[in-house]
Amino acid sequence: MRLRAEEISFKYNNNDKYILEDIDFSIESGEVVGLLAPSGYGKTTLAKILAGYEKPTSGQVVLEGCESRNNGYAPVQLIFQHPEKAVNPKWKMRKILSEAGMPPQELIDAMGIKESWMDRWPTELSGGELQRFCCIRVLSEQTKFIIADEMTTMLDAITQAQIWNVVLTYAKKHNIGVVVISHDACLINKVCDRVVSLTGDKRDVISPHIETNQISASC
Amino acid sequence: MMEQVERIQVPQGPLFKFGVREKAIIAIGLFATVFIVILIAGSLIPEDSLDVDLYNIFASPSLAHPFGTDWVGTDMLLRTITGLYLSMKIGIFCAVTSAIIAVLLGIAGPIFGGKIDYVISWLVDLVLSVPHTLVIILVSIACGGGLTGIVIGVTVTHWTSLTRVIRAEVMQVKEMEYTKISRKFGKSKLFIAREHVFPHVIPQLVVGTVLIFPHAILHEASITFLGFGLPPHEPAIGVILSESMKYLTSGKWWLAFFPGASLVLVSMMVENIGRNIEKIINQKTAYM
């Protein structure tokens, strides 16, 4: 199975400047691809387009090898940058966790989610604790691709490692493709098979085959 | 360095701050109690206590009859409470039916979008552009007068502004990431409306419902006063008022004054409850 973006251009309708121009991108099942760009380059925008939250102004996103379904569980799931916006503040954590079905207990334990968090409101958890919930929600048999938009940017190294460990192990086991969006080259170097950069000679254009080891030797 | 460190202090406020929030809670408690007392008193007054007492007709307010007596000697205080009780029942009923319509249409519009939202917005604009009293009179006459006519009339004219408020709130919640994520989990629009959106509109719903009540009872009284509402044998405030018009010129002021003032007081009280709930919910003003 392959998730492919073909010549995607995008602008938010009210202003005339293109945020993304003629982007080509593709990822295979089971692959872990890094998407690297500094802040404000349109990473989140591209992530939303790939996951179907926004329609590209031109170009298209296709999921090859999967019959399209309009309703039901989406095969491409996005983990948002800000977990506090991705959970309903009027819901208790237990309900948030099980919205797409209760994950198995060993996954909950591996993610480090404590039973005592379950009866709290989202405002009573830290960002890192919340993000664990948001990550575990997309770890489902029906998920084919995960787009992780700065998933662990605001977390410390140990928590970051723990969460990525769980997500990548699950992805490997179920042959899920993962797009790792970050401005942190170290993280991308560690976890990705392949890296794509939104910056370059021509801004906004991804050259899909920059190899990981070229990017940063500083980590 | 040490001096600087020592000077840093956590500001110490009084342990219990008597702010807008506390005042609001006290006001709500007080007025709600009065409201409930009137309701209970009204339901306890037996029909035969509204007796004819021909030795005591047109007695002006006194200790025995604080609100005076009418043309057949019935105590006006009892008549007023019975009238308020009826008005309040109608008011509660109208407020609840209007609120149900408002919450259904206010959520359905943005959630289903497209033509449905267009039609609902159009209906709101249409109803808002027609004078209330006129519609209530027409509906009341069309329904043959009486309770049903008034309830339907008030309901069809009073669901609109709350629908607008709820619709605006739903539009915001609909754009939130968690509702969009819910769609990607394959959740239905009905699930999203019920589980994600509804909890967010409860505050507006409560305030809106309470604020419809004063409108409802004042409309009911005025329509009844004009003779298009409740029939003359009902113990309604509107009936008392129109009856008292006959005696007003001969100086029997208490016949109209006390029932009218009570009705206005009750509606102001409930308006005040609504405004205070609003203050408590709106955290920005709560501690000013």
Ligand SMILES: Nc1ncnc2c1ncn2[C@@H]1O[C@H](COP(=O)(O)OP(=O)(O)OP(=O)(O)O)[C@@H](O)[C@H]1O
């Ligand atoms: N809803 C919106 N309407 C208009 N412009 C927007 C909107 N969202 C983002 N933008 C603009 O699009 C550009 C790209 O934003 P985006 O959020 O995709 O950047 P990013 O690469 O994810 O940045 P960061 O690393 O800070 O998350 C920014 O210049 C931003 O101002």
Ligand SMILES: [Mg+2]
């Ligand atoms: Mg971003």
